[in-house]
Amino acid sequence: DAGVIQSPRHEVTEMGQEVTLRCKPISGHNSLFWYRQTMMRGLELLIYFNNNVPIDDSGMPEDRFSAKMPNASFSTLKIQPSEPRDSAVYFCASSVAGAGNTIYFGEGSWLTVV
């Protein structure tokens, strides 16, 4: 079975450039999450969607970050303009909505902004 699919796996970009990270959740899952992982701050929830609707975006760092989920099988996280402090691993995850249900993670997009 296909898991959560993220692209790109690795990206190196220059400061000021736009970065778009993509995610395909597991088929049948109706909750989608974007997390960011850094050494300093650990795993932070950026935003999550239920049935394609953003539920909680309080973790989005600032206006440079935006996320969309145009349909049940696709989501994007965009950073514009990017800054060196955005360098991190960005994880997408999905689940069937419900407190005890397992959340499945993709392998992450490793972003370096120079």
Added chain:
Amino acid sequence: GDSVTQMEGPVTLSEEAFLTINCTYTATGYPSLFWYVQYPGEGLQLLLKATKADDKGSNKGFEATYRKETTSFHLEKGSVQVSDSAVYFCARNQAGTALIFGKGTTLSVSS
């Protein structure tokens, strides 16, 4: 606010040693509790979970029991292997919320 606190690492053990990684949580109500594991260069994988008080989650020799009275979900394994070297994350969620993670504990097992 609601949070998850787990012991600071790194934890360094010899093969076949006993492992405990402490985890406590704060939450309103009764959350579900999880342990995830992250191997180098990979995403997080569910290791085990418990959805109500006194439940014990277990997998691959690891165990954790949901203790409501102490708001804890400590991870244990009786005999660790080199292949268990990874970062372990405790997490909780409740209906209508996303997973909230602890900061992670790095385990290093040497032969």
